Amino acid sequence: MKKIAVITGASSGMGKEFALKISKNFKSINEIWLIARRADRLEEVREEIDMPSYVICEDISEEYFIDKFAKMLKQENVKIKMLINCAGYGLCGKVGTAACYAELGMIDTNCRGLTAVTLAALPYMAKNSRIINVASSAAFMPQPYFAIYAATKSYVLSFSRALRREIKDKDVFVTTVCPGPVNTEFFAIADDGRERAWFKELTMAQADEVVVQALNDAINKKEMSVYGMSMKMFRIFAKTVPHKIILDVYAMMCKKMYEE
Numbered sequence: 001m002k003k004i005a006v007i008t009g010a011s012s013g014m015g016k017e018f019a020l021k022i023s024k025n026f027k028s029i030n031e032i033w034l035i036a037r038r039a040d041r042l043e044e045v046r047e048e049i050d051m052p053s054y055v056i057c058e059d060i061s062e063e064y065f066i067d068k069f070a071k072m073l074k075q076e077n078v079k080i081k082m083l084i085n086c087a088g089y090g091l092c093g094k095v096g097t098a099a100c101y102a103e104l105g106m107i108d109t110n111c112r113g114l115t116a117v118t119l120a121a122l123p124y125m126a127k128n129s130r131i132i133n134v135a136s137s138a139a140f141m142p143q144p145y146f147a148i149y150a151a152t153k154s155y156v157l158s159f160s161r162a163l164r165r166e167i168k169d170k171d172v173f174v175t176t177v178c179p180g181p182v183n184t185e186f187f188a189i190a191d192d193g194r195e196r197a198w199f200k201e202l203t204m205a206q207a208d209e210v211v212v213q214a215l216n217d218a219i220n221k222k223e224m225s226v227y228g229m230s231m232k233m234f235r236i237f238a239k240t241v242p243h244k245i246i247l248d249v250y251a252m253m254c255k256k257m258y259e260e
């Protein structure tokens, strides 16, 4: 029986980094399943990684995907050692200013898609396996002008923490990754040509560093992986300062950028 890692969002950014790092350092895994929509980019990742791989070129937000993925897992007779839910996107801006399908798509991909992949994968998780769910520091509190995205990531954090409690007796450990801004293609979609906010520029992390920490934290069975001092401080800030105050200040900082 093959032992596999499944990575969604594997065609770029952190998902690709997870594939590269796992192929180099996790020799107990026999094959990596790479999931995303862009076939050409997935092929490039497949060529770069040092391990057999299986490319699944699909949209995880599509309703049919859960059944299709569940069938693939059954047919291939595999055990999952690592499930990494990394696919996702965000749109900055005032609620209602982007196309409706794109705003709702964040919920479909970040929440529904992630949950569908997890549901299909759960029966195939091996003993002492890991689930890494990529949320965001945006999960720590509501964010004006990033409202839907932040809400989807709060869902990911809440779902992942509860799931962790439910399945740890089965020797399956869930780690939620909550990075601040990371230098990937994410911002090409999120900012849509606008100038990037100064505070995001100031706290920008590199994808490979966030991923190394996430893998180490998952191996060590940690509940959360928060990269960098600024995001650790933001987490404490969001827990201790009344949200009304932070929301007013945050909205003031962003208003000029998104309303003019």
Ligand SMILES: NC(=O)c1ccc[n+]([C@@H]2O[C@H](COP(=O)([O-])OP(=O)(O)OC[C@H]3O[C@@H](n4cnc5c(N)ncnc54)[C@H](OP(=O)(O)O)[C@@H]3O)[C@@H](O)[C@H]2O)c1
Binding pocket: 008, 009, 010, 011, 012, 013, 014, 015, 035, 036, 037, 038, 039, 041, 058, 059, 060, 061, 086, 087, 088, 089, 090, 109, 113, 134, 135, 136, 137, 178, 179, 180, 181, 182, 183, 184, 185, 186, 187
């Ligand atoms: N970069 C940041 O600042 C940041 C910070 C915190 C959290 N995150 C989260 O980190 C995760 C990875 O993002 P990234 O920064 O690495 O950005 P990225 O380079 O844009 O990667 C996003 C990945 O998700 C895939 N994807 C998007 N929609 C999909 C769908 N419907 N079905 C299948 N795959 C889909 C994309 O592939 P295709 O386009 O080929 O489908 C791509 O591989 C996301 O969940 C994001 O929300 C990012």
